[in-house]
Amino acid sequence: MNSIKPYIIGIDIGGTKLATVVADTEGTILRKLRWPTDSQRGPDAIVDSLIEMAHLTLSEVGVNMADVAGVGVSCGGPLDTETGVVYSPPNLPGWDAYPLKDKLGSALEIPVIIENDANAGGLAEWMFGAGQRCRYMLYMTMGTGIGGGIVIDGQIYHGANDSAGEVGHQILIPEGPLCGCGQRGCLEALCSGPSIARRARELIAHDPDTLILELAGGRLESVRTEFVVQAAHEGDALALKLLDQTAYYMGWGIANLVNILNVEVIVLGTVAVAAGSLLLEPMNRYMRRFAMSRPAEVAQIVPAQLGELVGDLAAVALVIADQIERTRSGTNSTLSQ
């Protein structure tokens, strides 16, 4: 990639929406386009849309493809970052060993970097958000699932086959609740948004005197994690108990991760951002209780800072990090020929 080229295209492929952005190499987003994914159309049709969107976004800011350094793509995994092949992400039916990088690369004729969304999101939080200036960072989404991204010295840690950082599938209780992955008692099966809601419904079934149920219109099946968080902010006892349980499991799981990875900053998304210190304060406490003192000394769990922007910045950050790495390793000149 040529570091002289001043623009970057970012592509965020979600299960319900597609986004393309044009940014400069500082990460400033100049333009954004958002279309529904309509995931039933299959990968080829979605890639056609993405190509159209990329050209449209560029033309809206008056930039030529010749001035674009590269395309960063944030997408559900599993995927192979080297070959650029995507393997059946749960949110994208029909993407079975789909050569995303090749398809986009040959259509757009510029270098493409693909990355799973949790890794790319972690990189964005490191570059622009809560993990700035730290050498050892762990990012954990805390939304529909608990994805993870390990960022060391500004680079994503991929592991042997791009499967590292699956921290949400750390099994805490082998006889615990069923997880989407097929196992039982994963951190994700205890603390993802839907899992917190499930635990809330279980508790409310026995103890319906709670603001959570009121916020759900009195319907147990309508209980969502947002209502738990909202009720906790208003001091509801059951909601606070649910957040404390969540903090316990997360603190325990993160303590294990702190002992293994010795990271300085653990950046948590979605639910942690919404709940704030109600969740993060006890979570940090449990983490310190369960972790060894030396790694715990330097570790801090903090809320993510990028909010809704994370997907766009994730895609853009991939290209910027690649440029930094190429400069550092001295391979820039070769590739920009």
Added chain:
Amino acid sequence: MNSIKPYIIGIDIGGTKLATVVADTEGTILRKLRWPTDSQRGPDAIVDSLIEMAHLTLSEVGVNMADVAGVGVSCGGPLDTETGVVYSPPNLPGWDAYPLKDKLGSALEIPVIIENDANAGGLAEWMFGAGQRCRYMLYMTMGTGIGGGIVIDGQIYHGANDSAGEVGHQILIPEGPLCGCGQRGCLEALCSGPSIARRARELIAHDPDTLILELAGGRLESVRTEFVVQAAHEGDALALKLLDQTAYYMGWGIANLVNILNVEVIVLGTVAVAAGSLLLEPMNRYMRRFAMSRPAEVAQIVPAQLGELVGDLAAVALVIADQIERTRSGTNSTLSQ
């Protein structure tokens, strides 16, 4: 360090024995000296012994200090690899913030690298043993404790303050048996040598009809893990049950590590080496049952290969890895001036 200098001194500081070796830069050990630690003497006296031993070992092979590239020191942690300060290892009373690197360096007048024994042992298994030619390796001792060392691309992963790889203190059961670290239900409290013996005694107290008890001379308090392994090799049902429990906990814990680190080879020491496939076969099976399929695909738990040599080779490997890294990063010429 000057890569032209053909010899390396390795120092292994254990709670009961001290060892110095002289090796060439291929890792061939030319001479070894072993003295008791007598740990009550305190660090200064031990360092005096080590300096004497180093000179003695060198003179026995007729090598001058001027031909030694550096000293690698494998020592109980926690310690700071940069400053070379050792912080109260459990097996070395009185070593409280002791500046080991400075003391050795100023006495021997050559560069010193210090490293905790589990990390250094992992590096040795990567360089000379079961982890050769793999990019992502995890080493786990399985002796008195369960130490861990993460080796990526031939370099030890240290984390933010040299505390990474404490995989033995992954908490599996917060209400489980007490661990030496003060927590409950750590992997170490379930599967270290002494922990297996403790579980054996608990089971035998209720079910004394086992070869294990016979091997222990009929005395419950004399039951040791060696007897469990020996009885298992002879088909004893209780011993096999104990190994299966051990394999279950280890397989569960390693599955979590595989999901997080996506390593290819997990090298296990001591007990795993003694028990062999009786332990490793079910452990690999449990690991695959609990890990996600993609990281599990490339992961394999194998026995360590260096046996008693690990401590000596650990110390030597530190200097060799440092030389490789300096050559790779181009800092060799600067430092060898």
